[in-house]
Amino acid sequence: MTxxxxxxxxxxxxxGTLDDGTIFDSSEExxxxxxxxxxxxxxxxxxxxxVGMNVGDIKTTRISSEEAYGLHDxxxxxxxxxxxxxxxxxxxxxxxxxxxxxxxxxxxxTIIDITEDNVTLDGNHPLAGEALTFTIQLVEIA
Numbered sequence: 001m002t003x004x005x006x007x008x009x010x011x012x013x014x015x016g017t018l019d020d021g022t023i024f025d026s027s028e029e030x031x032x033x034x035x036x037x038x039x040x041x042x043x044x045x046x047x048x049x050x051v052g053m054n055v056g057d058i059k060t061t062r063i064s065s066e067e068a069y070g071l072h073d074x075x076x077x078x079x080x081x082x083x084x085x086x087x088x089x090x091x092x093x094x095x096x097x098x099x100x101x102x103x104x105x106x107x108x109x110t111i112i113d114i115t116e117d118n119v120t121l122d123g124n125h126p127l128a129g130e131a132l133t134f135t136i137q138l139v140e141i142a
Contacts, residue, residue: 001054001055002054002055002141003051003052003053003054004037004050004051004052004053004054004138004141005037005051005052006037006038006051007036007037007038008036008037008141008142009034009035009036009037009141009142010034010035010036010037010050010138010139010140010141010142011032011033011034011138011139011140011142012027012032012033012050012136012137012138012139013027013028013032013033013136013137013139014026014027014033014046014134014135014136014137015027015028015134015135016132016133016134017132017133017134017135018130018131018132018133019130019131019133024127024132032139032140035047037050037051043063043067043068043069043132044067044068045061045063045064045067045068045132046063046068046134046136048067049061049063049134049136050136050138053136053138054138055138055139055140055141056137056138057137057138058135058136058137058138059135059136060133060134060135060136061133061134061136062131062132062133063131063132063133063134064131065128065129065130065131065132068127068130068131068132069124069125069127069128069129069130070124070125070128070129071128071129072124072128072129073124073128076122076123076124077112077120077121077122077123077124078109078120078121078123079113079118079119079120079121080118080119080120080121081117081118082114082115082116082117082118082119085119091111091114091119092111092114093111093112093113093114094110094111094112095110095111096108096109096110096111097109097110097111097121099121099123107123108123109121109122109123110122110126
């Protein structure tokens, strides 16, 4: 049998859950996820779990937040005055916005709190600080 190794392109089906059992993502109703091992195309812990699997293998693995989307960084949470929002945007909780930095790059923030005077934005990935459990089935090694 061929084991998945760095450099291989693999296809996997997966279901990702949080510690409370909530499913946050799954490929069950889609095509399998395809990526190349060793290229950093998926979170490190997910990639590490696939290495050494055979086609047809199913594995469940828990990935720490450090090996997933990182720890939640309070420095990426920013409260801004509401009047700094463009007049055409009515802030809503959990709304995602794309902000442009002075160097031209952009990043996504999520509105996590709204008061009469301020809006709090979180630039962390929504799953930052979360341990993730994945059930992974290796479908193909190319």
